[in-house]
Amino acid sequence: MSENAPITELTSQYTAQVTADLEHNAKEQERISSEIAALQEQLTALQRNHTVLVSIQRAIDAAPAPAENAAGSDDATVPAPRKKTAAQPESHGRQRTKKAAAEPRRAPADKPAARKSGGKTTATKKTAQPTLVDLVRRHLAEQSEPRSAAEVAAALGKAHPEREIKANVVRTTIEGLVAKSQAQRTKQGSSVYYTGPDTREQAAQSKEQPEPAGA
Template sequence: MSENASATELTSQYTAQVTADLERNTKEQERVSAEIAALQEQLTSLQRDHTVLVNIQQAIDAVPVPDTTAPPSGSAPVPAPRKKAGRSGTGKGTQPGKKNQPGKKAAAQPAQSAGKPADKPSAGKPSTGKAEVARTAQPTLVDLVRRHLTEQSEPRSAAEIATALGQAHPERAVKTTVIRTTLEGLVAKTQAQRSKQGSSVFYTAADSSRSAATAPSEEQPAPSHA
């Protein structure tokens, strides 16, 4: 009887130990799995932020630098130094008498031919000014996106903004990826605000941009009936 009792007690101890070990192992697996899931989510977020930062850097590098060396559109063309070239070709040393008149004509012809090529660049300058005005008159994509945000009362996603701008400006090739990059550039310059609802990202105009857009309309004087 004593041996049977001892064997039963030993079996009970082993059973309790194995049960405790199994429960501890199960809890440890759950804890490790939760940590792995959290690390995977953190890695995904870091990869998403990296992609956004790369797009912002590419958008900043793609912004054209204004050309300050081009002449203004309203400036008059510079006259060619025709008279100076004529004077240099007919110096005082060519006036000994009337016999040297053929020499005067020969010296005058190179002077005139030297002056003619100088007239061609001056003729092309007005067209360059017109091209400069035509290029600056068209708003950039950044201006269009900023203006669209200031006109909205609710947050808009990049896809919604791309659709609206594509309908308003069919001559432009508006893509959602380009609009998203432009919006991130405005957020980096504190000219727009970004909010996240679930897995979707929405954008609104910054308070300073919205107030600057509405200020001119508030300051317009009422029309006089005089």
């Protein structure tokens, strides 16, 4: 009896599994058959619509023949007004071409002259203003003592408020003058000061002159 007990348990498990699979299979068949029926209905509806559309298309293809005859009968009465409308564009076209031929001769006479004159005025305005190099050179030449780049920039900014003068730009400008021997550079500790090309010589001469008097 103990040996037959496991066998009966396995058979009961298999039977339960098979019955569950059969139920699932039957449900799937019902679902798919219902979907097939719905798709079949959609297919029949599309086929009906197709036949209707084909019949309408055939009716439309057969319609142009009488329409062409009607158009031909209308064309027989239209030629006279068409000749009049065709004659009007020619007159308008001739008038426009005459105007177009007359206008370009007048227009270009004044505009280039105005542009050239405007360009000359702007060129004269630009050349009238001194460059930053000239301003820095003049300022250093007028100073009797060394000046830093910040002092030169501040002085030029006050003298020329209409221009944007920055200290770093002034410093690079002065260094360019120093490279061209048009300005002198001196150091006092960690600070750098600049003078004109002749200011340093004048300062040296003023130091040399008092020595004979003291002696």
